[in-house]
Amino acid sequence: MTSLYLHIPFCKTKCCYCDFNSSAAKEALYEPYLAALEREIAGMAMGRNRDALATLFIGGGTPTVLTPTQLVHLIKQVEGLFGFTGDIEISLEANPGTVSEGDLIALREGGVNRLSFGVQSFNDCELRTLGRCHTRREAEQAVRAAHRAGFKNINLDLMYGLPGQDCDSWQQSLDTAISLTPKHLSLYQLTVEPATPLEDYIDTGKLSLPDEDGILQMDTVTKQFCQEAGMRRYEISNYAEEGFECLHNVNYWRNEEYLAAGAGSVSYLKGLRAKRVADSAQYIDLVGKGGSVIAESEELSREAAFRETVVMGLRMTQGVSLRELYDRYAIDLKEHYGDTLSRLIGLFLLRLKGDRLHITEKGFPLANRIMAELV
Ligand code: SF4
DSSP states (O other), X not given: OOEEEEEXXXXXXXXXXXXXXXXXXXXXXXXXXXXXXXXXXXXXXTTSOOOOEEEXXXXXXOGGGSOHHHXXXXXXXXXXXXXXXXXXXXXXXXXXXXOOHHHHHHHHHTTOOEEEEEEEOSOHHHHHHHTOSSOHHHHHHHHHHHHHTTOOOEEEEXXXXXXXXXXXXXXXXXXXXXXXXXXXXXXXXXXOOTTSHHHHHHHTTSSOOOOHHHHHHHHHHHHHXXXXXXXXXXXXXXXXXXXXXXXXXXXXXXXXXXXXXXTTOEEEETTEEEEEOSOHXXXXXXXXXTOOOEEEEEEOXXXXXXXXXXXXXXXXXXXXXXXXXXXXXXXXXHHHHHHHHHHHHHTTSEEEETTEEEEOTTTGGGHHHHHHHHO
């Protein structure tokens, strides 16, 4: 399967918790950036086996700060260079407050068939605390407009563990989300990233986060809600109706190859992970001069790739297949992890069932610690 990620590093405003490669107030760069992006993609397509793309993911940042015309033009360029499989998944990240119903219709007609809304919360107070550029009402309106525009595959991103949030408020956000009938939910616990304004607010006591018990309650509520709504958990933070799992992200979690273009984006091809320069102005400049945009690259050894594939694969509820791992890397998982594996299985954090190893319900809340032992 061939997958391509395109990064749009622009946002309307900068949220206080965000450490993604994105910045606000860069409108003057939109056109030159798109021109550079298209040039990088064209260079990438040259000399490749022209495998048609099975997934295209346009993420950010907030891609919908660009106009539908710009985005659809980009998609058509990619299609002309790579070709699309008949059932390609074309995902676009969108923020409520940056799209009108007319925009959504144009994007749908232009080929986007999966829309991922960064909602984060349906509570206005929480949205203000996070510095989001939209209200609860705008988020609801945007999702309804997406349904009317003909989108069948809608994801909503929500976060829990927010400053001032309690279990009731999280439950209300989930309730509202489910009432909007998305096919997919990405539900992340907020992490306080270094050097963000949020870190400062927490350190200086201006804001405080829910305690561990509060988070555990929210985890429990999440599981119940999604189960009752017919959303199956298929990855640590992702839930979907059967058949609506995000194929692009599943490809990442399987640690398969993927192409990427745009400032700060990372590709993984033939065991080589390559990261592009993050600064959008520098990116534009380098592409313009015909120089390389790769800022760092790392060649993974067979063993390192094996371990990564195990750790990434365990993020999914279906876990990893020992046979597939052996076929891919000629490494026996049981032999490789030995006592560590036995201990984690003995603690009921991992389970080996037939050919598959997966994290247990008990293990999911401790996933990061389990991964740290296996990476
Ligand atoms: S919209 Fe998303 S990418 Fe942009 S600043 Fe907020 S969290 Fe970051």
